[in-house]
Amino acid sequence: VTGVNERLVVTVLGPDRPGLVEAVSKVVEGHGGNWEASRMVRLAGRFAGVLLVTSSDDVVDRLATDLRALGQEGLQVVVERGDDDAPPDSRAMELELVGHDQPGIVRKVSAVLASRGVNIDELDSTCESAPMAGHNLFKVHAMVRAPMALDVAALRAELEGLAGDLMVDISLAESVES
Structure with a gap:
C-alpha cells in the first residue's frame, strides 16, 4: 500500500x-x-x-x-x-451483567453510563434459556471508556443501585486494555 x-x-x-x-x-x-x-x-x-x-x-x-x-x-x-482511536485522557473498563431477562436493561444501564460521560466501545449480549431458574438469563459483556476524572466509586454505587432495582448482577472493573 x-x-x-x-x-x-x-x-x-x-x-x-x-x-x-x-x-x-x-x-x-x-x-x-x-x-x-x-x-x-x-x-x-x-x-x-x-x-x-x-x-x-x-x-x-x-x-x-x-x-x-x-x-x-x-x-x-x-x-x-474513520477517526483516531480513544482519547488519551480516558481509561478502559469492563462491565459484566447477568440476570433475569426483562425489557429495558440495556437502556437503563447505558443511561447511567452516558450520564457520567462513559462511552461504550463494545457491547455483546445474549439471552439464554435457564430451565432451572424458570426464565431466560440475560448476559452483557461491555468494554467501556471512562474519563480519567470520573469518580469510579460513585459510578459503581449507582450501578449497584440499578442492579438491585433490576435484580441483576453488575460488575465494573478496570481493564488491562487501555
Whole structure:
C-alpha cells in the first residue's frame, strides 16, 4: 500500500448466505486494502458486519465506491472515514451483567453510563434459556471508556443501585486494555 493510509469503517447488512464475507474481502483486496478488524454475526437470518479497512489515500475513494456497489447484491453497505482511536485522557473498563431477562436493561444501564460521560466501545449480549431458574438469563459483556476524572466509586454505587432495582448482577472493573 502506497501513500498515507486512510481508515474506513464499513457496515454490511443483508440476508445471510454463503459468500458475503468473500465478496467484501475481494473488493478490499482488489484495491490493495488491508482488513484490520471486524465483528460479524448472523442474527435472525440476517448477516451483520462492521469492519475497519485501511487503504492508501490514492485509492480510498474508489474502494469506498466499490464497497457501496455491493448494494447491487442485496446488501446495505455504509462506508465512512474513520477517526483516531480513544482519547488519551480516558481509561478502559469492563462491565459484566447477568440476570433475569426483562425489557429495558440495556437502556437503563447505558443511561447511567452516558450520564457520567462513559462511552461504550463494545457491547455483546445474549439471552439464554435457564430451565432451572424458570426464565431466560440475560448476559452483557461491555468494554467501556471512562474519563480519567470520573469518580469510579460513585459510578459503581449507582450501578449497584440499578442492579438491585433490576435484580441483576453488575460488575465494573478496570481493564488491562487501555
